[in-house]
Amino acid sequence: MERKQGFFSALKDEMVRGLSPGRSRKTRSQSPSGSGLLRRRRGSSLGPPEMFVARSGRVEALSPLREGPDPNGSDSGDSRSDRWANWLCRAPSVSTAGQPGPAYSRSDLRLLLGVLGAPLAPVHVSNNEPLPHLSVKDTPIESSSAQYILQQYLAASGGHKLQSSIQNAYAMGKVKMLASDIETATKVIKSRNSAKDPESGVFVLWQMNPGMWYVELALGGSKVHAGCNGKLVWRHTPWLGAHAAKGPVRPLRRALQGLDPRTTANMFAHARCTGEKKINGEDCFILKLSTDPRTLKARSEGPAEIIRHVLFGYFSQKTGLLIHLEDSHLTRIQSNEGDTVYWETTINSFLDDYRPVEGIQIAHSGRSVVTLFRFGETAMSHTKTRMEEVWNIEEVAFNVPGLSIDCFIPPAELRFGSISEASELPQEGGRVKNNAAAHRAKVAALGKSRENNIAVKMNL
Numbered sequence: 001m002e003r004k005q006g007f008f009s010a011l012k013d014e015m016v017r018g019l020s021p022g023r024s025r026k027t028r029s030q031s032p033s034g035s036g037l038l039r040r041r042r043g044s045s046l047g048p049p050e051m052f053v054a055r056s057g058r059v060e061a062l063s064p065l066r067e068g069p070d071p072n073g074s075d076s077g078d079s080r081s082d083r084w085a086n087w088l089c090r091a092p093s094v095s096t097a098g099q100p101g102p103a104y105s106r107s108d109l110r111l112l113l114g115v116l117g118a119p120l121a122p123v124h125v126s127n128n129e130p131l132p133h134l135s136v137k138d139t140p141i142e143s144s145s146a147q148y149i150l151q152q153y154l155a156a157s158g159g160h161k162l163q164s165s166i167q168n169a170y171a172m173g174k175v176k177m178l179a180s181d182i183e184t185a186t187k188v189i190k191s192r193n194s195a196k197d198p199e200s201g202v203f204v205l206w207q208m209n210p211g212m213w214y215v216e217l218a219l220g221g222s223k224v225h226a227g228c229n230g231k232l233v234w235r236h237t238p239w240l241g242a243h244a245a246k247g248p249v250r251p252l253r254r255a256l257q258g259l260d261p262r263t264t265a266n267m268f269a270h271a272r273c274t275g276e277k278k279i280n281g282e283d284c285f286i287l288k289l290s291t292d293p294r295t296l297k298a299r300s301e302g303p304a305e306i307i308r309h310v311l312f313g314y315f316s317q318k319t320g321l322l323i324h325l326e327d328s329h330l331t332r333i334q335s336n337e338g339d340t341v342y343w344e345t346t347i348n349s350f351l352d353d354y355r356p357v358e359g360i361q362i363a364h365s366g367r368s369v370v371t372l373f374r375f376g377e378t379a380m381s382h383t384k385t386r387m388e389e390v391w392n393i394e395e396v397a398f399n400v401p402g403l404s405i406d407c408f409i410p411p412a413e414l415r416f417g418s419i420s421e422a423s424e425l426p427q428e429g430g431r432v433k434n435n436a437a438a439h440r441a442k443v444a445a446l447g448k449s450r451e452n453n454i455a456v457k458m459n460l
Contacts, residue, residue: 108179109199109219109220109222110237110239111179111385111387112177112178112179112199112219112387113217113219113222113224113237114224114237115345115370115372115387116177116368116370116387116389117217117219117224117226117237118215118217118224118225118226118235118252118254119252119253119254119347120233120245120250120251120252120253121250121251121252121253121256121267121311121327122250122289122291122295122309122310122311122327122329123248123250123267123289123291123292123295124248124249124250124295125211125250125251125263125266125267126210126211126266127209127210127211127262127263127266128210129266129269140272141273142272142273142274143270143272143273145273145285146268146271146272146273146287149273149285149287149315149320150265150268150269150287152315152320153261153264153265153315153320153321153322154261154262154265155320156319156320156321156361157261157265157320157321157360157361158261158356158359158360158361159359162359162360163261163262163360164262165399166209166262166360166398166399167208167209167399168206168207168208168209168398168399168400168403169205169206169207169208169259169260169396169397169398169399169400170204170205170206170207170395170396170397170398170400170403171204171205171259171362171393171395171396172202172203172204172205172393172394172395172396173202173203173391173392173393173394173395174200174201174202174203174391174392174394175200175201175202175203175217175219175389175390175391176198176199176200176201176389176390176391177198177199177201177219177387177388177389178198178199178387178388178389179385179386179387180385180386180387180388182383182384182385182386183383183384183385183386198388198390199219199220200219201217201218201219201220202217202218203215203216203217203218203254203391204216205252205254205255205259206400206403206407206408207255207260208403208405208407208408210230211228211230211249211251212227212228212229212230212405212408213227213228213251213252213255213408214226214227214228214407214408215227215252215254222238223238224236224237226252227408227410228249228250228251228252228408229405229408229409229410230249230408231249232244232245232249232410233245233249233250234410234411236411241413242410242411242413244410246298246299246300246301247295247298247299248295248298251263251267253327253347256325257325257349257351257363257366257368257391258322258351258354258362258363258364258366259362259363259393259396261322261360261361264313264322267289267311268287268289268311268313270289271287271288271289271311271313272287272288273285273286273287273288274286274287274288276317277314279314279316279323279324279350280323280350282316282317282318282323283316283317283318284314284315284316284317284323284324285314285315285317286312286313286314287312287313287314287315288310288311288312289310289311289312289313290308290309290310291308291309291310291311291329296308296309303333303334303335304331304332304333305331305332305333305334306329306330306331307330307331307332308328308329308330309327309328309329309330310327310328310329311325311326311327312324312325312326312327313325314326319354321351321354321361321363322351322363323350323351323352324348324349324350324351325347325348325349325351326346326347326348326349327346327347328344328345328346328347329344329345330342330343330344331343331344331345339376340376341374341375341376341381342374342375342376343372343373343374344371344372344373344375345370345371345372345373346370346371346373347368347369347370348368348369348370349366349367349368350366350367350368351363351366352364352365352366353365353366357396357397357398358397358398360398362393362396363393364392364393365390365391365392365393366390366391367388367389367390367391368388368389368391369386369387369388370386370387370388370389371384371385371386371387372384372385372386372387
């Protein structure tokens with residue numbers, strides 16, 4: 001069977017036929033559809049609005065995301081540059097076609113997307129700063145060993161020179177998610193989904209230096225999208241709307257799962273080597289990174305206090321590549337009644353199928369196992385929820401022509417405030433849940449006030 005032409009394969013064909021990146025960007029800036037992405041990203045939080053593009057004197061609705069210009073030439077009415085520029089204007093986007101199956105409730109989807117949709121790395125990372133100079137003198141053995149392991153990792157991933165030449169990147173993949181067993185102090189409850197097929201979805205990830213990224217993940221008729229313009233991190237979910245993340249700018253955890261070796265190496269730049277361990281029969285070095293107290297405080301809000309966040313990286317002694325990633329963070333929540341509840345979230349990711357893409361080693365598949373452990377002051381109050389995700393990378397490309405900072409513009413309503421990451425925990429009542437409701441009410445009130453002001457000005 002003939003394989004369908006890929007997204008960037010089509011791009012390369014266009015480039016060969018004479019479409020230059022400069023011409024693409026110029027056409028894009030002059031095109032009436034140039035503001036289409038901005039309108040979509042600044043749209044209502046109730047759902048993605050329709051995007052329209054002017055073409056030959058009429059207005060047409062844009063179709064869902066497709067794999068680049070039509071290789072069959074069905075867009076023959078446009079010039080080559082118009083076809084590619086119009087596609088870039090609506091990228092990045094993934095379709096939310098389809099509804100959750102009968103086995104999946106809205107609460108299940110919210111839990112899956114809230115925890116696995118777009119989690120962030122523990123600390124801020126700057127790719128503009130070089131790794132610490134490898135030194136043994138006056139350096140603890142744990143730190144110098146970690147520096148040596150990271151140098152080997154960069155070399156195995158493609159080399160520092162090649163990775164420094166990358167200005168932007170694109171990845172598209174498929175995911176399958178499943179909420180599994182729930183364990184209480186007295187029994188284990190089998191989730192009604194554990195015997196069913198997992199929920200399938202897709203995601204698209206774009207990155208651009210310095211420190212910008214955007215991701216969309218669609219699953220079961222719902223979509224989570226998040227991004228960073230280099231100055232703030234934001235998220236949009238169907239239940240919380242658009243909100244900024246608390247704390248410093250941080251990279252997307254999904255990018256650390258074998259998609260961005262340079263950011264991964266900088267993430268562990270100040271880690272310590274804590275020993276060795278076998279992962280799936282392979283000897284690995286362990287690097288440990290602990291979040292500093294200042295960052296933890298900045299990420300906390302109100303009754304939700306993040307006590308610790310630790311990241312472990314397991315680097316193969318044979319290949320030098322990262323094959324396992326584990327991070328765990330502990331949050332303390334104080335309820336209105338004075339009770340204290342603790343949530344420990346642990347994500348174990350296993351990276352597999354490394355293959356070179358333009359000289360960079362990329363993990364093309366993997367799986368994550370998430371454990372949400374809730375416990376309180378009494379021994380009988382604990383619950384443990386397990387979730388799983390399996391992903392496959394369909395396509396990866398670097399230095400995409402025409403990608404600009406316009407693709408990373410945050411929604412306009414983010415100026416109204418931020419929400420702590422603890423709001424994604426399945427909290428039963430309490431102040432954390434009330435804070436999220438208050439945030440939505442505040443955004444709605446401010447939006448209504450803005451509409452009233454516009455109406456008054458028009459009347460005047």
